[in-house]
Amino acid sequence: MSETDSHTLDTVILDTATRLFADLSTSETINAAEKGEWPSALWQAIEASGLHLTWVPEECGGAGAGMLDGFAVLKAAGAAALPVPLAETLLAGWLLAQAGLEVPEGPLTIARGEHRITNGAVTGVALAVPHARSARQIVALARDGARVLVVAVPASACVLTPDRNLAGEPWDSVDFNGAMATLSAAAPAGLDADSLDAMGALVRVNQAAGALGTALELAIQYAGEREQFGRPIGKFQAIQHMIADLAGEAAAVNAAADAAAEAVAATGTVDADAWVEIATAKVRLGQAASVGPAIAHQVHGAMGFTYEHRLHHFTRRAWAWRDEFGNETVWARRLGDAVLGWGADQLWHRITAVTDK
Amino acid sequence: MSSSRFRFPRVTMPDAARALRQEVREFLAAERASGGFVPMADCWASGFSAEFSRKLGQRGWLGMTWPRQYGGHERSFLERYVVTEEMLAAGAPVMAHWIADRQSGTQMLRHASAEVKNRALPRMAAGQTFCAIGMSEPNTGSDLASVRTRADKVAGGWKVNGRKIWSTGAHGEGCDYMISLVRTAPADEKARHQGLSQLIIDLKAPGVTVRGIEDIGGQVHFNETLFEDVFVPESHLLGKEGHGWSLVVGELALERSGPERFLSSFIALREAMQVLAANPDDRTREVLGHLVARIKTLRRMSLGIAGLLQEGKSPETEAALVKDMATRFERELIEQLRVVLPEAVLLSSSGVLPRLMREAILRVPSSTLRGGTNEVLKGMIVRQLGLR
Numbered sequence: 001m002s003e004t005d006s007h008t009l010d011t012v013i014l015d016t017a018t019r020l021f022a023d024l025s026t027s028e029t030i031n032a033a034e035k036g037e038w039p040s041a042l043w044q045a046i047e048a049s050g051l052h053l054t055w056v057p058e059e060c061g062g063a064g065a066g067m068l069d070g071f072a073v074l075k076a077a078g079a080a081a082l083p084v085p086l087a088e089t090l091l092a093g094w095l096l097a098q099a100g101l102e103v104p105e106g107p108l109t110i111a112r113g114e115h116r117i118t119n120g121a122v123t124g125v126a127l128a129v130p131h132a133r134s135a136r137q138i139v140a141l142a143r144d145g146a147r148v149l150v151v152a153v154p155a156s157a158c159v160l161t162p163d164r165n166l167a168g169e170p171w172d173s174v175d176f177n178g179a180m181a182t183l184s185a186a187a188p189a190g191l192d193a194d195s196l197d198a199m200g201a202l203v204r205v206n207q208a209a210g211a212l213g214t215a216l217e218l219a220i221q222y223a224g225e226r227e228q229f230g231r232p233i234g235k236f237q238a239i240q241h242m243i244a245d246l247a248g249e250a251a252a253v254n255a256a257a258d259a260a261a262e263a264v265a266a267t268g269t270v271d272a273d274a275w276v277e278i279a280t281a282k283v284r285l286g287q288a289a290s291v292g293p294a295i296a297h298q299v300h301g302a303m304g305f306t307y308e309h310r311l312h313h314f315t316r317r318a319w320a321w322r323d324e325f326g327n328e329t330v331w332a333r334r335l336g337d338a339v340l341g342w343g344a345d346q347l348w349h350r351i352t353a354v355t356d357k
Numbered sequence: 358m359s360s361s362r363f364r365f366p367r368v369t370m371p372d373a374a375r376a377l378r379q380e381v382r383e384f385l386a387a388e389r390a391s392g393g394f395v396p397m398a399d400c401w402a403s404g405f406s407a408e409f410s411r412k413l414g415q416r417g418w419l420g421m422t423w424p425r426q427y428g429g430h431e432r433s434f435l436e437r438y439v440v441t442e443e444m445l446a447a448g449a450p451v452m453a454h455w456i457a458d459r460q461s462g463t464q465m466l467r468h469a470s471a472e473v474k475n476r477a478l479p480r481m482a483a484g485q486t487f488c489a490i491g492m493s494e495p496n497t498g499s500d501l502a503s504v505r506t507r508a509d510k511v512a513g514g515w516k517v518n519g520r521k522i523w524s525t526g527a528h529g530e531g532c533d534y535m536i537s538l539v540r541t542a543p544a545d546e547k548a549r550h551q552g553l554s555q556l557i558i559d560l561k562a563p564g565v566t567v568r569g570i571e572d573i574g575g576q577v578h579f580n581e582t583l584f585e586d587v588f589v590p591e592s593h594l595l596g597k598e599g600h601g602w603s604l605v606v607g608e609l610a611l612e613r614s615g616p617e618r619f620l621s622s623f624i625a626l627r628e629a630m631q632v633l634a635a636n637p638d639d640r641t642r643e644v645l646g647h648l649v650a651r652i653k654t655l656r657r658m659s660l661g662i663a664g665l666l667q668e669g670k671s672p673e674t675e676a677a678l679v680k681d682m683a684t685r686f687e688r689e690l691i692e693q694l695r696v697v698l699p700e701a702v703l704l705s706s707s708g709v710l711p712r713l714m715r716e717a718i719l720r721v722p723s724s725t726l727r728g729g730t731n732e733v734l735k736g737m738i739v740r741q742l743g744l745r
Contacts, residue, residue, distance in 0.1 A: 075361075209361070213361055213362075216362065220742050220743065220744065223744060224743065224744065234739075234744040235744070235745075237732075237736075239744075240735065240736065240739040240744055240745065241732065241735045241739075243739055243742065243744060244678075244681070244734075244735035244736075244738040244739050244742075245735070247362060247363070247678065247738055247739075247742060248678050248681060248682045248738070250361065250362070251361065251362065251363045251365070251658070251678060252654050252655075252658065252682060254361040254363075254365075255365045255654055255657045255658045255661065256650075256653075256654045256657065258365075258367065258657075259367075259653070259654070259657050262367055276653075277653075279646070279650065280649070280650040280653045280654060281650075281654075283646055283647060283650035284650050284651070284654050328647070329643060331646065331650075332642070332643045332644075332645075332646030332647045332650065333639055333642040333643050333646060334646065335645070335646035335649060335650060336637070336641065336642030336643055336644065336645035336646035336647075336649075337642055337646075339630075339645045339646065339649050340630075340633075340634050340637055340642065340645065343630070343634065344627050344628070344630035344631045344634070347626070347627055347630060347649075348446045348623070348627065351649070351652060351653060351656065352378065352442070354653070355368055355369055355370045355660060356370050356374075356375045356378065357369070
């Protein structure tokens with residue numbers, strides 16, 4: 001009842017990812033990555049396992065695994081604060097595959113928005129492109145007159161202005177500056193900058209759900225170990241209740257992430273129903289990623305405020321991801337608009353429709 | 358690294374549940390149109406209509422999961438979920454049967470004598486007899502094991518003395534039974550959970566006095582029930598004598614897991630949308646988006662619990678977690694609506710929406726109290742997390 005065939009998870013993929021991340025996404029690696037050192041061993045292991053091709057069908061050179069496998073991998077990636085563009089490579093692979101393009105080698109990333117392409121030359125500027133400096137190719141949507149194309153441009157041919165997000169990860173500005181696309185094909189109907197943003201938002205929700213899960217585990221562990229006034233601080237009701245709230249926020253964002261992932265997996269695209277689920281999940285993340293890290297830090301005291309402690313690997317990422325691809329204000333207004341469009345009489349019908357297909 | 362401690366499986370409504378939803382919606386639309394009910398906020402705890410409950414009984418929408426032998430309909434947990442959530446979303450007057458249908462009947466089905474089951478359950482499923490909860494006492498709230506109501510063994514049963522309080526609906530027409538947690542053996546401070554039993558007390562028996570208590574809005578929904586030498590026959594014991602604690606924990610799981618924990622005031626949102634749609638600004642859009650996102654996520658989690666129940670699991674901690682979060686949301690829902698609704702709605706007492714808003718505001722303090730305070734629920738959550 002709770003799972004249908006199209007929603008079956010391949011536990012082998014998730015197990016592989018979880019083990020690989022636990023072994024190679026260590027605190028040292030994450031800190032070194034923030035200092036600018038590319039974690040080549042980690043990325044090579046990911047490529048060797050094929051995890052980066054989870055969302056690419058076999059005919060586009062991919063693994064042909066399910067959408068849900070990819071979302072599960074993203075949660076695991078967030079839970080491990082993975083310091084490489086696996087999420088971006090998955091998203092870029094999905095976008096290329098939507099246009100039937102074969103996915104090129106190496107780490108990839110996504111530039112948001114709609115750019116321009118004229119005789120193969122791409123122009124436009126995108127801000128905060130994740131891991132742009134580490135990516136082999138930057139994948140984007142570009143308009144050629146009335147046509148919208150999916151394009152890939154070598155990162156080395158673009159003008160990058162380095163910047164970083166709250167988690168200290170590369171978040172560079174990209175000026176395509178007339179660079180020639182190495183790949184281009186028409187985007188399918190319905191795929192536009194908005195649906196790409198929605199897919200990006202869902203990627204971030206899943207990563208953040210993982211990160212908040214780890215922040216919860218760290219808080220539980222610390223509260224059980226740290227002693228004050230002669231007992232572990234987790235024995236104090238004030239601390240217990242904060243951790244219960246953190247557990248609730250983590251559970252809620254996980255549930256919202258799953259609902260949206262399932263809606264996308266049902267068609268492999270962002271249709272109108274999936275869009276509502278994604279909007280819901282990104283709004284819910286906005287709350288969880290504000291309340292949750294605040295609690296995790298409060299529980300950890302000054303210790304968790306140090307760079308040395310690894311809590312910030314997860315809290316800073318959650319803070320970065322809640323704002324990316326539209327924060328909760330942006331998505332709540334969009335969702336509110338949709339809700340007004342349903343009208344009072346259809347409100348409840350639309351809420352129940354998700355389980356009644 | 359575990360990324361999610363609590364599992365809320367995806368639930369897809371089976372064909373039967375979807376067809377049922379259509380049927381329920383048609384029924385509710387016809388009832389509302391014909392004046393069969395006016396929508397109420399917090400309808401499951403304040404909308405009493407024995408007549409409406411009997412109509413649901415006639416349609417087979419009470420005791421839905423119980424065996425046919427006892428007047429039930431042998432339908433799934435999910436079908437029952439559909440009926441309850443549709444009732445709540447419409448603000449229908451479902452208070453009369455709510456306790457019997459949600460917990461007392463199921464508790465009797467699991468633990469009562471054949472005689473009681475044969476006598477009481479068919480009438481409950483027909484909406485002809487109702488139940489009240491007998492847990493809290495004047496000196497016993499969150500610390501339930503401290504109950505003092507005593508049951509002393511006499512020939513053929515027990516003699517009960519004590520008081521129960523906050524028993525929603527106990528004074529109502531047709532409310533015949535109260536499953537009461539009582540001491541059948543003296544309290545031992547080292548083993549507080551022992552010596553407790555659950556007895557079904559006939560509220561029409563000699564020695565029972567039910568006195569209504571006004572709430573802050575001046576309404577009488579709950580009450581105090583006094584037992585003075587009330588005779589309770591042996592056949593009215595649930596389970597075994599002295600096993601009351603584990604029974605009451607099971608009953609609380611039934612009490613905590615349903616959609617009434619986040620849909621109590623949904624009807625106010627539904628009605629408010631009519632007004633808000635007239636001139637929506639960004640703030641209104643934002644509020645609506647936030648509220649719908651919260652409701653959709655809570656429904657997913659709440660249904661996940663129904664799914665776990667259907668799998669035969671006992672998701673007590675999940676139910677505590679969802680109830681804690683859902684009831685806090687009920688408070689937020691009404692506050693968020695308040696700040697975007699026009700003054701004319703808030704300052705008026707006439708019309709459906711102004712009435713619903715007032716009902717909801719005055720009822721909402723009980724959301725985070727009834728069925729276990731949120732502080733008690735958080736205690737359950739952290740016990741599961743290994744901190745207690």
